[in-house]
Amino acid sequence: MHSNPPPSTQIVFDNSYAQLPGQFHARQNPTAVSSPALIKVNERLAHDLNLDVNYLTSPTGVQMLAGNHVPQGSDPIAMAYAGHQFGNWVPQLGDGRAILLGEVLDRDGARVDLQLKGAGRTRYSRNGDGRAWLGPVLREYVVSEAMAALNIPTTRALACVTTGEHVLREEAFPGAVLTRVAQGHIRVGTFEYFAARGDTPSLRILADYAIDRFYPDARDAPAPHLSLLKSVLARQAELIAKWMGVGFIHGVMNTDNMSVVGETIDYGPCAFIDAYHPQTVFSYIDQMGRYAYANQPDMGKWNLTRFASTLLPLVHPDEDAAVDMAQDALDTFRDVFADAWTAIFRAKLGLSMQEDEDPALIQGLLDLMAENQADFTQTFRGLSGLLGSEAIPENNPVRGLFNDPSAFDGWVNMWRVRLARETRSEPDMRSEMRAVNPAYIPRNHRVEKMITAAVDGDFSFFDRLLDVLSRPFDDQPQFASYQTPPKPSEVVQQTFCGT
Helix, strand or coil: CCCCCCCECCCCCCCCHHHCCHHHEEECCCCCCCCCEEEEECHHHHHHCCECHHHHCCHHHHHHHHCCCCCCCCCCEEECCCEEECCEEECCCCCCCEEEEEEEECCCCCEEEEEEECECCCCCCCCCCCEEEHHHHHHHHHHHHHHHHCCCCECEEEEEEEEEEEEECCCEEEEEEEEEEECCCCEHHHHHHHHHCCCHHHHHHHHHHHHHHHCHHHHHCCCHHHHHHHHHHHHHHHHHHHHHHHCEECCCCCHHHCECCCCECCCCCCEECCECCCCCCCECCCCCCCCCHHHHHHHHHHHHHHHHHHHHHHHCCCHHHHHHHHHHHHCCHHHHHHHHHHHHHHHHCCCCCCCCCHHHHHHHHHHHHHHHCCEHHHHHHHHHHHCCCCCCCCCCCCHHHCCCHHHHHHHHHHHHHHHCCCCCCHHHHHHHHHCCCCCCCCCHHHHHHHHHHHHCCCCHHHHHHHHHHCCCCCCCHHHHHHHCCCCHHHCCCCECCCC
16 A cells, blocks of 8 residues: 655755856755744645645744744755737846745646745846745735635645745835645746747757646657647636636736736736636736726636747747747637636536527616626525426525616526536536535635734634635535625725736
């Protein structure tokens, strides 16, 4: 019988990206802070990574999580990349406040990155201070862990610490460092960095590294780099469809924030929709609504087009042939996304069979929700309570979410006609719907209250929110208030990037 090795008191690093040539990164130790203090270690994740929680919470471990101690075997680097930010090309970005400590192998042998975010200035910091303040660190911790519990591919939060120092933004805030875990931190912007410089040899090294680490099946494909493009495209289409299914708005879908692994990365001004509208925007820096909720699929394809352009020299030696091959791949995005989106929303409506009219039924509900300012999460969560009823009770809580309840009644009648053609039992339908429609999301007003309390030294709201969001599909009646939308006075109109 196979057994996992016991966790080591030290982190066992097995680095590979740091061994790539010097143009891929800058070697950079974290900058020490004055008096670090532990806020939280993610014990479940530490267990999965075969890391010793006792070590991570020890004085030495806390010094490591703050950047004051570089453990043996770590080879700290800041990664180089470029990117299109809100459609504008920026040739030099890179890790300006994040340092990759190295890579570890989890209990299943999968390679993951350990990165400190907010660990001080690097070669790529430009005019930044390389630090993070407490609010964005806790936001990323809570939202990334909530996304993981919602079964959406994401970077993870292993730990967070305060630094004992202040970070100057609009005012002075407590400093903090997040320890982030990812399958990898290679971005579309990493490929753009070398493509823009005409450095095809480095581009080939990067693409081959990505294939070997993330998409090994592509190695045996007739055209490995075209296969890489297709694989990244499929993962991104499915990822964005999953975002749409929970009302998530990334807020800053720049190419430097798009992981080629297919994980959600860089939780800056992210937010979840309360009252549904397809053009909802929260990010203060997204003044034109480029990354509004409904625009995310198109922006995903825009980013993938930039990615495809970087791979052209590798796809085929003849440029025209390479363009045609890449375009054929890009042309599949709409269908791949539509299939993933429809499958997700079918499940949310309790449908398992596929019928041609299903997308129209789904869109009909979304249109009604937008017209009636219905809460996204509560609407879908409450639908399972309408299964099997001959009449819709006037006091039904979902019905009450709509300004015009009679319009919702009409849609419910069409939905029930469609459900009648399903072959599963009503209890099975209800159970399956509740397993994909969360009761709990990181509502913006709850996140803001949590941050405000933490800045004042009270982390109880942070701990409670993490606990509630770790079981998003359970009823948790003791935390029922965490399901409710914000009162008018609590509505968060804008979110901000931590930099």
